[in-house]
Amino acid sequence: MxxxxxxxxxxxxxxxxxxxxxxxxxxxxxxxxxxxxxxxxxxxxxxxxxxxxxxxxxxxxxxxxxxxxxxxxxxxxxxxxxxxxxxxxxxxxxxxxxxxxxxxxxxxxxxxxxxxxxxxxxxxxxxxxxxxxxxxxxxxRGGKGDINNDGTVDISDVILCLRIAIGLNQLNQKADMNNDNIVDISDVILILRVSIGIL
Ligand SMILES: [Ca+2]
Ligand SMILES: [Ca+2]
Structure with a gap:
């Protein structure tokens, strides 16, 4: 006791x-x-x-x-x-x-x-x-999502993010939407949400 x-x-x-x-x-x-x-x-x-x-x-x-x-x-x-x-x-x-x-x-x-x-x-x-x-x-965090640097986040950036996620394009920090140092499907979904304005 x-x-x-x-x-x-x-x-x-x-x-x-x-x-x-x-x-x-x-x-x-x-x-x-x-x-x-x-x-x-x-x-x-x-x-x-x-x-x-x-x-x-x-x-x-x-x-x-x-x-x-x-x-x-x-x-x-x-x-x-x-x-x-x-x-x-x-x-x-x-x-x-x-x-x-x-x-x-x-x-x-x-x-x-x-x-x-x-x-x-x-x-x-x-x-x-x-x-x-x-x-x-x-x-x-700012400056995320506009992977092609054209001033907007749209479907072109979603496609670029998807290409990075599956290894077709080189890693780009702007594609790491959730700041976990990898680019994967979570980032593709986040960038898609930004592109359609529902972040
Ligand atoms: Ca863009
Ligand atoms: Ca990420």
Whole structure:
């Protein structure tokens, strides 16, 4: 009995110090003048009565639509931080504890967008007012998909990606849509989705 005491202590500690967290999922890439869809899963500790999610998207991007999957009402709003950045906020309060929820938003990508973009945000609770950084995806990779460098992602690029995937053409980093360092059928499907505008 004595031997398992440390393990019981560790178990209790991990429950006590578990925190409410957020995990972001970004699409593998974007196309300028298009739209992206982003999901934040918020895992709320049992008994936490107030949660605030704050999210900052790249400056030139425009949030056009948000939706929340929750069994409890989550209010959405915006604020401007000390640096003049727009912060998108979602707030939930419940005396009996806020259930875990997820947020999905769509954002418009400006026509001049290029390169990689960073997303940042945090999840605050009443006993953690400093907040915990949202983990998961933080960088939205640009410059993917336009394999033939003609400025658009269309069926020609899908065909090139397919040729690379089956070894007929040389590897091209722009064809690795999901950034896993190989070009295979997953990338062909992603590039097809980009070409028809459903990323
Ligand atoms: Ca192209
Ligand atoms: Ca890949």
């Amino acid at each position: 004595k031997n398992i005491a440390p393990f019981i202590f560790l178990l209790i500690s991990s429950v006590c110090f578990a925190s409410t967290t957020g995990t972001r999922t970004l699409p593998p890439t974007y196309v300028p003048n298009g739209y992206i869809s982003v999901t934040i899963n918020v895992n709320v500790d049992p008994g936490v009565s107030g949660v605030i999610v704050r999210e900052h998207i790249p400056d030139d991007f425009t949030m056009i639509e948000t939706s929340v999957q929750a069994t409890y009402q989550v209010m959405a709003g915006t604020e401007v931080d000390n640096n003049g950045n727009i912060i998108y906020k979602w707030v939930a309060f419940s005396g009996g504890g806020v259930p875990s929820f997820s947020i999905t938003y769509r954002a418009y990508v400006p026509p001049m967008a290029s390169g990689d973009y960073e997303f940042s945000g945090s999840v605050m609770t009443l006993d953690n007012p400093e907040g915990t950084q949202i983990t998961g995806d933080t960088i939205l």
